[in-house]
Amino acid sequence: MTVIVLQKEAYGVAIRKELQERLNTSVSVGSVQSALKRMEDKGYLSSEFGEATAKRGGKRKKIYSATPTGQTVLVQMKEIRSGLWNSMPPFQVDFS
């Protein structure tokens, strides 16, 4: 999802930053990278090398984008989740 949100700027550091801001907790480079790689292996993400900047010591960025499969899976997941949400009974707060 974050990848799609960021569109053209979806590379490791930006994704991490975005996640950190939204989740309000620190996320390590390792966990972001390992998740990205896992999703790429499953065919949900595709990637290509972007430009190098001085800030990165001359190394290229890898820009990620969601594949059609990835997008379908995302939609499916959302449906499953909303289905689950819908079938959930309203919260009952017990004050006794």
Add this chain to the structure above:
Amino acid sequence: MEFHASFPSRLQLSMQTPEQSSPPRWPLALLRFFIRDQYLEEIEGDLEEVYFEFLEEHSKRRARWLYTLEVIRLFRPNLVKKLLSPTLHIHLDMFKHNLTISLRSYWRQKSSFLINLIGLSTGLACFLLITLWIKDELSMDKFHRHDAELYQVMEHITGPNSIGTTTNTSGPVASTLVEELPEVLAGVTARTKSINPNTLSVGDVNLKAKGLYATKDLFRLFSFELLAGSPDQVLLDPNAVVLSESLAKRLFEQASNATGQSVELAHETALTVSGVFKDTPASSSLQFDYVLSFESWSKEHTWVNEWNNTHPQAFLLLDEGTNIDLLNEKIAGYIGRMTEGEDDHRQLFVRKYSDNYLYGGFENGVQSGGRIEYVRLFSLIALFILMIACINFMNLSTARATRRLKEIGVKKSLGATRGSLISQYISESTLLAFLSCVAALGIVFFALPQFNLITSKELSVSFDAVTIGFLLLTIVGTGLLAGSYPALYLSSLKPILIIKGTLKSSWGEIWVRKGLVVVQFALSVILIVSVWVVYQQIQYTQDKHLGYDRDNVLLIEKEGKMQIPETAQTFLSEMKRLPGVQGTASLDNTMTHSDWRTNDVHWPGKDPADHTAFEVIQVDYDAIELLGMEMAAGRSFSRTFGSDTTAIVFNEAAIKYMGLEDPVGMRLDMWGDSPEIIGVVKDFHFESLHEAVDPMIMYLGDRGRYMMVRIDGQRTQSTITAIRNLYLEANPGFALDYQFLDDEYAALYAAENRVSTLSRYFAGLAILISCLGLFGLAMFSAAQRQKEIGIRKVLGASYIQLIRLLSLDFTRMVGIAILIGLPISYYLLRNWLNTFAFSIDLQWYFFLGAGLLALLIAWLTVLLQMTKATRVNPVESLRNE
């Protein structure tokens, strides 16, 4: 490093922003090591970006720490390189397979395996022993902390015909150089060449110990560790003495309470112990038990403070990065300036102190030879022996290959690649090298005590990382060397030919195999001749008539009361009355090294620029007779002539040098006097035979440092006991310390003797290993020609005919080896003998004998095997077809 290559822009970019700090280095290296290559660029870039974000928010240290933490958190299974790739499994399996095959082939061919094992392990053992020795030699004197800046002052002395080089220099040299040259930080003047035993006593304990006189900075320049006392304090007081730990223990029972106590030197000087140093290590060429202040010696020998006289040694501590050539240029004419031109033939120069041990030889002012020659010689021998052993393995395994051809053929037709076959043979030879190395280590442990005895070293094997690395390197190196040829050769064979059985040994292969045997035997022949000649030369030096009779002569150094000439005279005449004593005299030289020289001799027709120094020996009445020297002209010193105190005796070399005719009765200028030449003694050797006999003067005096006693060789022991008792009475507090003159002489050739003994052992081993190889080959060739032998026997060939047939090949090989080996050995030995001024001539029979010996040994080896082969009943060998 390939990572850098793939990011060419990175370097440029980081050069543009040099002020920016880059991420810490080692986590980055770690990252590069474990992250999969295809992810590396991206992740490394990400991390770098993150790092700069950290830098904006936190301190540099914290940023670095956070970065490192991020790197560690990247250890995730799907990001990390695969440890066990599928191909590795195959390699491991193949390795196991190779191991099994190797072990099986060893088991099947026990005799050639044993030959290989014995050959390689003895070869490796020699190699390891020699390596130990070389390592020790190379590390001599290198333990000093200031080794790189520690220099010794030396002098080139220009004579009319040649330049001599010496470590003796003038007393003030070190201190003056420290004062005048800023690059000389400190200096020490010491008597390192005259470390003589002296008596130290505490109460009733009298001990003989070897001492050194040195100026105050000895312990600052040299890293002899002080257990008590501080390096810049211990030698300040002229009455101070610094003891070695073991000497302190023997004198005071405990080394720790020695400091501050008093010790008596030679029963006359009271000294105070100012410090204790750890016993001088075996890796130091300077060995001493105690140190006294140089001032305490120089105040009694004031001549040492004059620039004209040379005696002590000088050492300098130079500033780091001093230009030595420049310094040498500066000090070259120093002595000439200091003596106002009087001694301008003496040229000062410095050289690294630790170089003196290995590179001690000088010839005509140029460094040449020294102990390094023996190091080189033995490195060569070690390599020779290892090579011979490896050649054995190569020969036997190629020869044996015919037996394994089917194995190779099957493997190849089943699709084994050439690489896998090569790796099989290499692993086989490496395994054998490993087994041999284990056996060799066993041999080394067993032989080390004996080896230490011969080399007079304290070598030991320690299993530190370097040693283990070296052993592994040796194993792999030997494995590769020994396995390379069979591996390359066998793997190149065509499977179709092998299986059809039409494979014939190619000419090339036979030539290589024969060539290897030739090399082996050529090396053995060189070793045999060398051992023989070295032994002959040593014998020659031991037996050569030196111009005096050195057997059964005791040398006693004068100590205590004996230093008073009258007491010594009384003792000498009392000794003469003892049964078994044939003569006594006083003398100032041990007849083994140059001790004292003077250039203050003036004769008519002398070139004023001639500074040749004459050796000076002070002798007493009877000394010339006691040593059995012969007079070439005139007479020797005699009590019947009253005027002999102003008389001198020259040797023939001196008379020849001065060009005097009819010298007896002449008077010449010497030491401000005009002594009369009363006789000419025939040349005798007062130095090692490496040196020619130099001009020499003898003058009469009773202040020589030694007393000489010629005793009856039949009752040595009882005579010495009688002398000892007499000595105790005459010189209480001093134990009799004597040496035999011939021992002193033998010590001159200690290095040569050692080389002779060692090379004898190593040559023996080399020959043994070569023979093992030849034995194996003979065995193989007999097995191959079994059928031929059978048929010939059936047809009526006699034993002799068969042997001739079979050994012809080997005889030819050994013959060629001899032809190659002899000229090389001639050349090598000619060079070695040239280092002696007096040497044996190389006789033709050394070479003929060595050649015959090699041939004989080879024949015997082959015969042993061939006899067995020809004894086989032809029915046995022809039955299966």
